[in-house]
Amino acid sequence: MTKKNKSFIISLLIAAMFNLIQIKIFNIDLTPDFILLTLIFWFFKSPALLSISRFWFIGLVVDIFMGDLLGQYALTYACCYFMAQYFMRKILLNNEYQQLLYIFLIFLGAQTIMLVINVMHDLHYPGASYFLQSITAVIIWYSLSKFKFFKLDR
């Protein structure tokens, strides 16, 4: 196991722990999906480490732990990989503020897929404040990118 692989797995476990914390302001749930955040970070940090099947497999494991239907997180993460691959050059070439826009779009896409699956599954719409979670994800991404370790290589 390479050093990167090790730190990847450890960071995923830490993200899973962070997922249990609920960030709530004015009774609105603002908790982003920390596992997806970690996955996307590692995708841009070292693209050779992750493939679409790895994203999908990690999604399946997340599904077993906290999904409503088997495959919803798997599908969402696979779609995120596809979007991230599509935005890859745009993210690595642009400056850090322009990067944030693409990160936001990836998270918004993930949330939309999740919402569509859930609405089809049990006809329940959690309200527009649900989309605020991708804004928290972007804020966390931005605040972490200030640290040297989280800087993306150009």
Add this chain to the structure above:
Amino acid sequence: MIKSHERSSSKLFNKGPSLLSKFLLITLISIVLMGIDFRSHYLKNIRQATNFLYKPFHVAFNFPNSIYTFTTEYLSNQSHLIHENELLKFDIDRLKADLQRLDFLDQENNQLKNLLEVKNSKKFKTEAVSIIYSRFDPFNQKIIIDGGQNKNFQAGQPVIDALGLVGQISNVFPETSEVTLLIDKRMSVPIQIQRNGLRAITNGDGQSEMILISYLPSSVDVIQGDIVRTSGIDTIYPEGLAVAEIVEINHDPKLPFAKIICKPIASIRNHTHLLVVKPTTNLNIPMPLKNDQKK
């Protein structure tokens, strides 16, 4: 290092299937998986089978918490006192749960005296459990408690705290169980308004920490501040448990039913310990949540 170099160079000359075809295949597999799961609910069985894998995660998730408790106990040097204190707290919770029924019984007693009829209501037993974690999911309101098949819990048993009803056990695993909270959108509780004995059914809102009383006509006799309690006619919930307090009533003449919003009395989010109510008769409750899902 060489390995990763090889991998990245192999990406340059991509020989395998293209990303798009891989993506489409994975999407197809996921949709098929979801479709089968929607019909046959096999994810539940997978969770049962892989439950032993959860154990290290439970330990890991509770690690910061256990460090905190360990250090505080170590510093105070009175671990047995703390243990005793904890037991006493459980006792207080249990007694409070008994006490909260007193109000309802008083009211009921008066009504019964008028009718010259005596109905003996059974007392219920409870078992204290602690919360392990709450599931991260904006679409579901569920928590995981310790104690499952090892404590003879069944799906359908009500879960309460010192103030009132918190939810219902929806899934039992070997050592843990999943509790669906009162505010979950699929959760329904048969209730009775304490002031006038009106029967109704609550529904979780799913969006906020509120619950709704549905299917009551616009002309219904409810006022703000009415206390809502379980009616006990379903034999799942013992009667007289405090459920919620009515905070808002919308009488819209255009709509056939009044929209009644209530606030749960139990402090659903602020606990580490809960009480599971043991059924007085051995009920075989057939999948309480599945029936709800059908609508």
